[in-house]
Amino acid sequence: MSTSDIRPGETAITLPDTFDAGVYFIGRIHTPWKMRSECPKNARGSDAECTIEVDPRYAAGLEGVAGCSHVVVLYFMHEARRDLMVQAPRHHPVPRGTFSVRSPVRPNPIAMSVARLVRVEGARLTVVGLDCLDGTPLIDIKPYFASVDSVPDATITRAE
Amino acid sequence: MSTSDIRPGETAITLPDTFDAGVYFIGRIHTPWKMRSECPKNARGSDAECTIEVDPRYAAGLEGVAGCSHVVVLYFMHEARRDLMVQAPRHHPVPRGTFSVRSPVRPNPIAMSVARLVRVEGARLTVVGLDCLDGTPLIDIKPYFASVDSVPDATITRAE
Numbered sequence: 001m002s003t004s005d006i007r008p009g010e011t012a013i014t015l016p017d018t019f020d021a022g023v024y025f026i027g028r029i030h031t032p033w034k035m036r037s038e039c040p041k042n043a044r045g046s047d048a049e050c051t052i053e054v055d056p057r058y059a060a061g062l063e064g065v066a067g068c069s070h071v072v073v074l075y076f077m078h079e080a081r082r083d084l085m086v087q088a089p090r091h092h093p094v095p096r097g098t099f100s101v102r103s104p105v106r107p108n109p110i111a112m113s114v115a116r117l118v119r120v121e122g123a124r125l126t127v128v129g130l131d132c133l134d135g136t137p138l139i140d141i142k143p144y145f146a147s148v149d150s151v152p153d154a155t156i157t158r159a160e
Numbered sequence: 161m162s163t164s165d166i167r168p169g170e171t172a173i174t175l176p177d178t179f180d181a182g183v184y185f186i187g188r189i190h191t192p193w194k195m196r197s198e199c200p201k202n203a204r205g206s207d208a209e210c211t212i213e214v215d216p217r218y219a220a221g222l223e224g225v226a227g228c229s230h231v232v233v234l235y236f237m238h239e240a241r242r243d244l245m246v247q248a249p250r251h252h253p254v255p256r257g258t259f260s261v262r263s264p265v266r267p268n269p270i271a272m273s274v275a276r277l278v279r280v281e282g283a284r285l286t287v288v289g290l291d292c293l294d295g296t297p298l299i300d301i302k303p304y305f306a307s308v309d310s311v312p313d314a315t316i317t318r319a320e
Binding site (some may be wrong): 011013014015016018019020021022023024025026042044055057058059060061062063064065066067068070071072074076078085086091095096097098099100101102105106107108110112113114116118129134139140141142143144145146147148150152153154155156157 | 168171172173174175176178179180181182183185186194204214217218219220221222223224227228229230231232234236238245246255256257258259261262266267268270272273274275277289291297299300302303304305306307308309310311312313314315316317318
């Protein structure tokens with residue numbers, strides 16, 4: 001994508017010529033949403049059940065996951081551009097730093113969502129709480145620990 | 161690392177020949193811990209201040225981050241092996257599926273920590289709540305939203 005394809009107030013950078021490390025897509029996420037415009041605005045925006053299909057190669061790693069009420073899901077937003085450091089989403093007039101928003105547009109387009117685990121059947125997890133496109137590549141699943149991951153009184157103050 | 165270097169109960173797989181996507185190291189995390197044995201056992205195990213140095217190339221993306229009381233930090237545990245699907249940590253006798261633990265050993269060794277933001281000075285963030293080695297490569301910083309990221313009553317049930 002050309003750096004000329006930016007909105008007023010946005011800032012694009014030149015990315016490095018090479019990557020520093022590689023990731024494997026270890027499965028796929030299936031959701032009801034086939035287009036960006038259909039996705040819920042955030043992960044609590046829908047009660048839809050989504051499924052995470054882990055590739056057979058990695059299925060043995062799921063031992064014990066069924067005991068988690070919630071999981072951290074990392075996934076790769078492979079359709080997002082990676083070069084915007086200040087971005088102005090269509091629905092918001094004030095440009096914002098990439099690291100202050102959860103937009104898919106970032107140098108490493110890896111999303112983190114906390115999902116409620118409904119059930120595990122073989123290498124398929126049914127969850128509630130994802131907001132990504134159908135077919136999104138899976139990067140990781142982790143147990144959610146309330147003791148370290150939950151900060152109910154966290155706040156964000158910013159210009160609107 | 162050879163697949164023969166595993167403990168009883170562990171399961172190693174053959175990883176794919178190629179990666180599916182690449183990541184950029186966008187900065188470095190500085191902590192008091194120079195060796196794995198010194199790191200706190202989890203992210204709430206220390207009140208030590210750590211610093212996140214974002215590379216100048218990406219610094220414009222920090223606009224607005226100072227308004228966050230907490231941030232989600234993704235980082236790359238570049239010293240970890242990636243092929244164990246069932247692992248038996250030294251301190252724990254029962255082998256566990258990789259996706260049911262927060263060990264650095266996983267197909268994509270990307271850690272997620274929730275850190276309290278103490279201050280932002282230019283491209284340097286001071287935070288509390290990281291448990292990684294000094295020099296760990298940074299992958300991403302995101303705002304922590306209590307509304308979607310905090311689940312105080314999440315539980316984990318498993319064999320001990």
